[in-house]
Amino acid sequence: MIILKTPDDIEIMARAAKLVAETLQVLKREVRPGITTDDLDKIAEDSIRSGGGVPAFKGYRNYPKTLCASVNEEVVHGIPSKRELKEGEIIGLDLGAIIDGFYGDSAMTLPVGPIPPRVAELLRVTEEALEAGIAQAIVGNRLSDVSHAIQRHAEAAGFSVVTEFVGHGIGRQLHEDPQVPNYGKPGSGPRLQVGMVLALEPMVNMGKSGVRILDDEWTAVTKDGSLSAHFEHTIAIQASGPPRILTTL
Numbered sequence: 001m002i003i004l005k006t007p008d009d010i011e012i013m014a015r016a017a018k019l020v021a022e023t024l025q026v027l028k029r030e031v032r033p034g035i036t037t038d039d040l041d042k043i044a045e046d047s048i049r050s051g052g053g054v055p056a057f058k059g060y061r062n063y064p065k066t067l068c069a070s071v072n073e074e075v076v077h078g079i080p081s082k083r084e085l086k087e088g089e090i091i092g093l094d095l096g097a098i099i100d101g102f103y104g105d106s107a108m109t110l111p112v113g114p115i116p117p118r119v120a121e122l123l124r125v126t127e128e129a130l131e132a133g134i135a136q137a138i139v140g141n142r143l144s145d146v147s148h149a150i151q152r153h154a155e156a157a158g159f160s161v162v163t164e165f166v167g168h169g170i171g172r173q174l175h176e177d178p179q180v181p182n183y184g185k186p187g188s189g190p191r192l193q194v195g196m197v198l199a200l201e202p203m204v205n206m207g208k209s210g211v212r213i214l215d216d217e218w219t220a221v222t223k224d225g226s227l228s229a230h231f232e233h234t235i236a237i238q239a240s241g242p243p244r245i246l247t248t249l
Ligand code: MF3
Pocket: 056, 057, 058, 060, 061, 063, 068, 077, 094, 095, 105, 106, 107, 168, 199, 201, 232
């Protein structure tokens, strides 16, 4: 069941989402060789709490940290640790916050210093795939029009989309209906309506699409060891025109 949000609900969600966006900007300035993913986790938790929010992931299904920090071939759900970032790596930062009972959720993938051109392209194309999905998130379209746009953009560049994890509705729960796959044929699924709030989150691999979970029971990595990127925004469908991106400054 898709829970539609009122305009008042959406204003609260916008506050949670903005706090997530601000915190990701703080983290972006801190990503550099030598910093550990635990350092980033602490900065994230301090920023969310000082902004009046509660970390959304900590304790969710026993997830132990505020931040998901996924390095290189890690796709999503990398657990912060004493691992130090090295020049030439990429890191996906995924973060959620709760304010007044509503969730915001966003992710970005960043280079650690200079990276090769094809890796920079992976990051750019994944962010563009998210933007292509957002552009289809309009009243009158169906959900799979969003999914299809994401897949098409990623595959046109020679990359593959991850199928085991999906975007999602979001509201008073981190994960609500509907699921939003990052692949599919256009023209199916529920019609998009004003009041729907969705977290779109393409995960795109440089090589093959397969993933597996490490023994920590969280970290998803590419089966072929290829690099992977992830971008996510929380968006609200509007009565007309493109959606409102809630996870912005
Ligand atoms: N953005 C991810 C999601 O929506 C983050 C979840 S991490 C978890 O699924 F730890 F909370 F599971």
